[in-house]
Amino acid sequence: MQAEFESMEDYWQKKMEEERLFYEEQLKVSENQFKELEFRMKEYENLLTNMEPSKHENSDGLYAIDEQRSLEERVNEWEEEISHLKLELEEIGKNHKEEILTLKEQIFELSQNTYFPRQFDTLN
Numbered sequence: 001m002q003a004e005f006e007s008m009e010d011y012w013q014k015k016m017e018e019e020r021l022f023y024e025e026q027l028k029v030s031e032n033q034f035k036e037l038e039f040r041m042k043e044y045e046n047l048l049t050n051m052e053p054s055k056h057e058n059s060d061g062l063y064a065i066d067e068q069r070s071l072e073e074r075v076n077e078w079e080e081e082i083s084h085l086k087l088e089l090e091e092i093g094k095n096h097k098e099e100i101l102t103l104k105e106q107i108f109e110l111s112q113n114t115y116f117p118r119q120f121d122t123l124n
Helices: 001-053 053-057 071-115 117-123
Strands: none
Touching: none
C-alpha cells in the first residue's frame, strides 16, 4: 500500500509540474504577443502623428475643415442666380396682375357698350 501511495504521489507531482510548465510557457507566449501588439500600436501612433502634424498641434481645439474654393464659388453663383430669378418672377407677377386689371377694364367697357348701345349712338 505504501508503494501504491508513493506511486500516486509521484504521478500527481509529475502532473502538477507539467501543468506549471505549461502555464509558464503560455504566460511567456502571452507576454510576447502583448509586447508585439504594444510595439505595433506605437508604430501606428507614430505614423499617424507624422502623416498629419498640423492636425495634432492644436489637440485642444477643433480641426479646420478643408474647403474647396471652386465649390464655394459655384454656390455663390447659384445664390446670385436664384436672387435674380426671384426678382424676375416678382416682375412677371406684377406684370401679370396689371394685365389682368387691364383686361378686366376692357371687359367692363365692352359690357357697358353692349348693354347701352343706343345711348352711345344718340351722342354721336
